[in-house]
Structure formats: C-alpha cells, structure tokens
Amino acid sequence: MNSVSVIGCGNMGSALIRGLADTEYTVTACDVDEAALEAVAGAADRTTADIDEAAAAPLVVLAVKPDVITTVLDALDLSADQTLCSVAAGVETDVLAARTDATVCRLMPNLAAEYGEMAAAMTPPGVDDARAVFASLGTVVELDEELMHLATAINGSGPAFVFYLIDAMQTAGVEGGMDPDDARALATQTFRGAAETIQRSDRRIEASIDAVCSPNGTTIEGMHVLWDGDCADQLQSAITAAEHRSKELAAEVDHE
C-alpha cells in the first residue's frame, strides 16, 4: 500500500495530506472546492476534483463532513482489494460497509497529523495495511467500535481543549506583564515538555506532580487550587459533551 487518496481537503484532510507529504506514500488529494485543492497542491502528488481518479488508490481516506459521507460513498466505486477509511465523527462501519465492496475501517485522527504528532484511534483492529500508513503520522491505538465516540472526544476534539488550556496559561502570563510572544513560548513549551515527560516515564502521574511540588514551595499552592476547584470535572464534562454529540451524529446518519 504505497499510494493513498484523501477525499475532502479541509481542516482534517489537509493535515493528513501535509503529514503524508513527509512519508514514502504517494498522495492524491480530491475535493470539490478548488481553493481547498490549491491549498494542498504543494503537499500532494496529485490534486483532482474527479472522485473516480481518487478511487484508484489502494487506500482511500474519506475526510468529508458526516452529513455528506453517504453521498460521497455512493459516488465511489471501490473493489474488494481496496481499503476505505473514514475519519468522520460518528459514522459507523456498518454504514460504510453497506455502501462499498472495499475493506472498511475508521480512523479518529487529529490535526497534529500535519506534524507527524497525531494521536489516533482506529477500528476495527487488524486492518494492518491502513494502520501502517497512519502510524507514519503518529500514534495509532486500535479500539472496539463502541469506544470510538469517546476517542472522538479525547483525541479528535482534544486538541481544541488543550489549545484552550494553553491560552489560559498564556493569558495569565500576559495579564501579569509578560510580552505575549514570551508568554506563548513559555506556555506552549511547558505543555509540550510536560507531555514528553509523561510519555517517557512509567511512573504514575501523581508521582510526576509530586516531583514538581517542592516542599513548602510554589507548585503545591497552585495544586491546592486545582484539587479544591472543579477544573478536572469541567474537562471531563467537555469530553462527555463531545462524546454525546458523536453519538447524536451517529444517529443522524442514514443507515439504509
């Protein structure tokens, strides 16, 4: 599987295309919007508005909105030796499988695919050729399909939640008198470094928090505010709301 088509070159499709540009895979970008195609022309090997051209690749990725996915699928003529992968929130594999002869799978990626730092969930487990392609863009975790709504919230929507937290930390710096660029650099690198620290460590996260909290120091004062407040509850509520919306989207898609 050395060639991939991406149908839909908006926010998510273009991130996948730009990420794949740094890999060994040949990429065809397909969209109905000329401007979207122009925006990815430098990253894709080929751009086209013709869905039949996009249908020629062994792996066809559908990165259109959930409400048009069945229309696009009905226009796609794929064979049993091809793989179709949808990244659409809430669109279940039975909807895909009912409309194509190809092997079907779902990926819930995120925008960091553009930089090879994607966190993605994939279902069903075992679609190894497609998984190998996506693994070139970051971390891929295989899940049972019922967990894809939750993954959509955690790693699909998650970047927006993290951007919000970074903004809050940056704003604290600016309001305290820092230059905005300095505050942005400190806040963003702190998130990046904290994530790297947890990824490289096998100790519990509580132990990592303890390691920052010097006795009688500064961090413990801030941690008391977080532990006494509802920050974690709010984040969990945001995840639950996004997960709920994914389930609603699933119910809205035509299962016929």
Ligand SMILES: NC(=O)C1=CN([C@@H]2O[C@H](COP(=O)(O)OP(=O)(O)OC[C@H]3O[C@@H](n4cnc5c(N)ncnc54)[C@H](OP(=O)(O)O)[C@@H]3O)[C@@H](O)[C@H]2O)C=CC1
């Ligand atoms: N944005 C994100 O961070 C993530 C998105 N997703 C999923 O990715 C999918 C796309 O989302 P997103 O990129 O944000 O949406 P966008 O609206 O940014 O991109 C969708 C693109 O598909 C194009 N399109 C519409 N109809 C067709 C068609 N028939 N053939 C080819 N292209 C078509 C649209 O053109 P036009 O604008 O002219 O309609 C647009 O350029 C969604 O299903 C979403 O659930 C998954 C994970 C993360």
Ligand SMILES: O=C(O)[C@@H]1CCC=N1
């Ligand atoms: O907001 C959305 O519906 C899409 C799916 C996950 C991230 N963006």
